[in-house]
Every structure is written in structure tokens, then in C-alpha cells.
Amino acid sequence: MPSKYRKKSTARKNYYEQHVADGKENAQKYYQQHKETVQFRTAMKKVTDKIGKQKNAVTNRKKLEQDPEKCMNNRIRSRINTSRRIEVDIEYREVNRARARFNTSRRIEVDRKYRKVNRARARINTLRRIEADTEYREKTE
Numbered sequence: 001m002p003s004k005y006r007k008k009s010t011a012r013k014n015y016y017e018q019h020v021a022d023g024k025e026n027a028q029k030y031y032q033q034h035k036e037t038v039q040f041r042t043a044m045k046k047v048t049d050k051i052g053k054q055k056n057a058v059t060n061r062k063k064l065e066q067d068p069e070k071c072m073n074n075r076i077r078s079r080i081n082t083s084r085r086i087e088v089d090i091e092y093r094e095v096n097r098a099r100a101r102f103n104t105s106r107r108i109e110v111d112r113k114y115r116k117v118n119r120a121r122a123r124i125n126t127l128r129r130i131e132a133d134t135e136y137r138e139k140t141e
Helices: 004-033 035-048 050-066 068-088 090-110 112-132 134-140
Strands: none
Touching: 004 035, 050 068, 068 090, 090 112, 112 134
16 A cells, blocks of 8 residues: 555656646647747747847857858858849849949949959950940940
8 A cells, every 4th residue: 555655746746747738738729829929929039139140140150260161162152042043033133233333333442453453354345345246336436
């Protein structure tokens, strides 16, 4: 015959197990009822979590500094994805062109060496384009 202590401890254990199971069940029911709200709330936490973003940025920066091969792979992958996106997404293509024009003009204003190289490249490309493209040739003459 089990003692009083043993009965109480098994009763406590059974109650705890039942309580935990009920809690899980209630949480699952609540999630099913309010699924969209919960998902929206967690998505907003991810968006507004500045500290987490800063920590992730620091760790990623350190990893890239330690592994230059990984850094190069990331650059290559990003260039490939950008070129694909430029081919597919017309709106992104226009935004990218505008950004490139702005950055180039700003760099021409700031960097004398780049300005000199850019002018030389522009002269060469203009001559090539005049030779190859008849419409452009007529337009410039």
C-alpha cells in the first residue's frame, strides 16, 4: 500500500502533466483562432527589432572579414541576382539606372581621377558607337 507522500506526489505529477497538456492545447486553439494576428505580430517584431538586426549585422561583418572567399562568393551571387532582377523587373531596372546615373555624376564631381578615366572611356565608346550605329551617326552629325 503506497504511502500518503507517494499518493500526493503522484497526484501532483499527474496534475502537472494534465495542466501542461491543457496549456499546450489552449495555446494551439488560440493560435488557430488568431493565426493571422499572431503571424502579423511576429512579422512586425522582426521588422522593428533594431537590436537583433544590429547584432546580426555585426556577426555577419565579422564572418565576412575573417573569410574573404565567402565575401567574394556573396558579391558574385549578389551581382548575378541583380542582373537577373534587372532582366525581369522593369520597374527595378529603371530605378537602378537612375541610381547609377546619380552615383556616376556624383563620383565625376568628387573624384578627379575617375572623371579623367570616364571622359576617356566616353570618347572611345562614342567613336565606336558612331562607327557601328547608323542612326546615332546621323543624329550626331
